[in-house]
Amino acid sequence: MSTQNPQVDRVPSGYSQYDEYIAQKTVQGQRTHYLISMPIEQVTSVLPVPDPDKRLEDNRVIRPGHAKDFANYVRRNERWHCGPLTVRTSSDVVSFEAFKDGQFGFLSIGMLRIPRNTRSAFRIIDGQHRVLGIDTMLKDINEELLDRRAALHNAESVDSLPQVTQVFKNQIDKLKRQLQRTQEESLGIDLVIEDSPEEARQIFTDVANNALGISKSVTARFDSRKVVNRALTLVLTDPNAPDLLVDHIDQDKDRVFASNPNLMGAVHLAEIIRTVEVGISGRVGEAMEQTLDERELAKNAEWFFELMTQGFGDLQAIALNELTAADVREQSLLLSTTMLRVIAGVYHDLKVDGVADSAIVTFFKKLDKVMVAPIVSGTPIGDLWLDATTTEAFTDGATAPGARSQQVKELVSVITAWYHNPPALLSK
Secondary structure: OOOOOOOOOOOOHHHOOEEEEEEEEEEEOOEEEEEEEEEHHHHHHHOOOOOOOOOOOOOOOOOHHHHHHHHHHHHHOOOOOOOOEEEEEOOOOOEEEEEEEEEEOOEEEEEEEEEOOOHHHOEEEEOHHHHHHHHHHHHHHHHHHHHHHHHHHHHHHOOOOHHHHHHHHHHHHHHHHHHHHHHHOEEEEEEEEOOOHHHHHHHHHHHHHOOOOOOHHHHHHHOOOOHHHHHHHHHHHOOOOOOOOOOOEEOOOOOOOOOOOOOEEHHHHHHHHHHHHHOOOOOOOHHHHHHOOHHHHHHHHHHHHHHHHHHOHHHHHHHOOOOOHHHHOOOEHHHOHHHHHHHHHHHHHHHHOOOOHHHHHHHHHHHHOOOEOOOOOOOHHHHHHHOOOOOOOOOOOOOOOOOOHHHHHHHHHHHHHHHHOOOHHHHO
């Protein structure tokens, strides 16, 4: 009995010379644009992967850390989001065929054909770090899979406890799910047809110049993945929040200048919430993100501001709307956001030492007497601050301390020590 090999009714995809994508064709600025969606895993097969050691003429230098951050963001957050990449190529690289009945006024829907041997013909205008991040992520996942599979094999070969092998199996399952996501989820690509390198550089400039950056204050309010930011939202929306905070926080700006009537920006309030919880140098790492309760953080921060209002006259006047921050910003060291964060660090350290709230308020009232700005050398208050640290946190004529991390850290330490061993000006 003879047998016959089954016929292959289609060409295996691995032998194809090109890839095809459903695309939306439009015109913008007299240039043709093709908008496509591409599975994450294919992005680095179609587009060139940026080299951090090579700066392209029509783009900025690559920061590998930023690309790695994007890779981690996508891996850790199943509900991730990013906008489409903007990519340039020449008019003779790709071809487009509209579908029958695929014309809708200025817009056409059809099939875009991209040759597989032309990756070098593409230039990334906006999205270099995202492409490098995707490449990093895919390599990391596959390398970790190889490592965990080898570890599982070794554990099974020596008859390890079931609990041990199950750990490796769980890790492998998690990595496989991450890899599956790169096959099922997509990234948008806005492919711009532009033959001129000079015009391509202009596109990059236009993208950068016309994009309105988001402030850190807005980021802090909107980024709910971080427990401190969730606590910030609770404080900002709490109808029973301390009067010092109600209508006295700039929710959009990062820098609060002299004429700004607000006490601080939302980003500064978030920093104080963090400082009250973990201290001036403390960080909220991944483990703490899982264990801290934003409601408790908000409650602790609000109580700190209640005590601040009791201890500092200018803050009490602002809370009662008798003064604005702008009225006293140039006359009080306390009205600088750096000093407010310093006092939050002092409060945290005193609480760790077991100091009672009433004693902290009494200490704040003593500090209130020396919060005079500007710093003037040759005066008792001026010399107190000028001699306070070895990091020169204050300079003659300053209205705020220096904001470098070492200056802030040392100033917290000095002021905290004043509680236990007060200088003459505070002992009265």
